[in-house]
Structures are given as structure tokens and as C-alpha cells.
């Protein structure tokens with residue numbers, strides 16, 4: 078048997094056994110004040126209201142909205158199920174509607190942003206795979222490092238006969254520039270320091286015009302090879318860049 082709380086014992090001593098399921102409430106909110114005059118028999122729902130931001134007025138219960146602080150009759154709040162009990166939501170209907178609309182707006186924006194980034198990554202990835210395949214057709218050794226753990230590193234390794242081994246990173250052109258990520262930049266710098274050759278490739282996401290640039294933190298479309306970009310097969314452009322670079 079659980080020990081009966083002191084205030085319940087006091088109330089029952091005078092009024093008789095507490096009906097099953099009923100609560101004894103401290104009217105002044107002080108749980109240490111177990112004066113009989115401070116104790117009140119209440120049903121659980123009423124008890125909850127007394128402790129929530131509720132007010133009993135002449136025409137019934139009012140509840141305070143947590144958002145706008147206004148007191149409204151209970152039918153101005155959406156019903157909320159808590160276990161088997163139905164109670165009122167924390168905010169009045171207009172506040173609730175406003176908050177829901179705001180929540181949906183933010184999440185819709187975020188969803189669209191993620192969708193946009195994913196689509197760009199897929200487009201970038203498709204173009205890289207196509208470039209690698211096309212380089213092979215021209216007799217090059219070419220491959221993409223698909224290692225997931227290498228995400229953020231340079232992922233195209235290409236070797237045309239008679240040309241140095243090349244590490245390349247392809248990016249979609251945004252506005253007028255394309256750039257490696259910080260990790261890719263560091264990776265490229267290490268490769269160059271060890272005597273390797275790196276380049277940055279930019280693709281116009283719509284026209285798929287290709288721009289090749291010496292390894293750089295940020296590459297400008299207008300400084301890239303060839304001037305104005307190339308509509309030619311991308312592998313062909315890359316080989317032309319290698320030749321142009323040697324004669325430079």
C-alpha cells in the first residue's frame with residue numbers, strides 16, 4: 078500500500094474516505110499548507126485545470142493561451158489527446174494556426190533547399206561519370222573514386238597517353254565561378270606539392286558548357302580554358318587543355 082499523502086489523510090479524517098480517483102487540491106498552491114480550509118476535493122480534469130493556466134468564470138472555464146497570453150473559453154482551443162484524456166492545446170486556435178503555417182513554411186523551404194542541393198549533386202556526378210567514360214574512349218586511363226569515405230576529396234583520376242597523370246574535380250558553375258570545397262582544396266595542394274597535376278572543371282548546369290581551370294581556390298569562368306567555354310565533347314576539351322598547358 079502506498080503511503081497516503083498527508084493532505085489526503087487530513088481531508089479524509091474530517092470528510093470521510095476520498096472517492097476513488099478524486100484528488101485533493103491545495104487552493105493556495107502551497108503544497109506544505111495542509112490546513113483543512115486550504116484543501117479541496119476535485120476530479121482529475123478540474124485539478125489539471127486548476128494547475129494549468131485555467132480560470133473558472135461565471136460562464137465556464139477559460140484557459141490562457143501560451144502564445145498570446147489571452148484568456149479564452151475552452152472551445153477556442155483545439156482538442157488535444159493526452160493518453161486517454163482529451164484536453165486543450167497550449168495555444169488558442171488563431172495562434173495555433175499561425176504557428177502551424179509558419180512551421181510548414183520553414184519546412185517546405187528546407188525541403189526544397191535539400192532537393193535543390195541533391196539535384197545539383199546528381200547532375201555534377203552524372204557529368205563526372207560521363208567525362209571519365211569519354212576519356213576512356215579516347216584511350217585514357219580514367220576512373221572515379223567512388224569511395225564513400227573519400228567524399229569531399231578529388232574524385233577523377235585521368236591519364237591520357239603522353240600527358241601527366243591528372244587529378245580533377247568537376248563542379249557546377251554558380252554565377253560566374255566554380256570552386257573546390259576546403260577539403261578538396263587541401264587535397265589538391267598536397268597532390269601538387271608532391272609533383273602532381275590538378276585541375277578544376279566547371280560545367281554550366283544548363284548548357285553543360287565545360288570550362289577547365291588550373292587548380293585554384295576559386296575559378297572564374299572568364300579565366301578558364303577555352304575562353305567562353307567549350308560545347309565540344311568534354312574529354313576532347315580536357316585533352317586540349319593538357320596540350321595548351323604544355324605549350325603555355
Ligand SMILES: [Zn+2]
Pocket residue numbers: 101102103124127128
Ligand atoms: Zn492541486
Ligand SMILES: [Zn+2]
Pocket residue numbers: 142143144145146147168169170171172173
Ligand atoms: Zn493565442
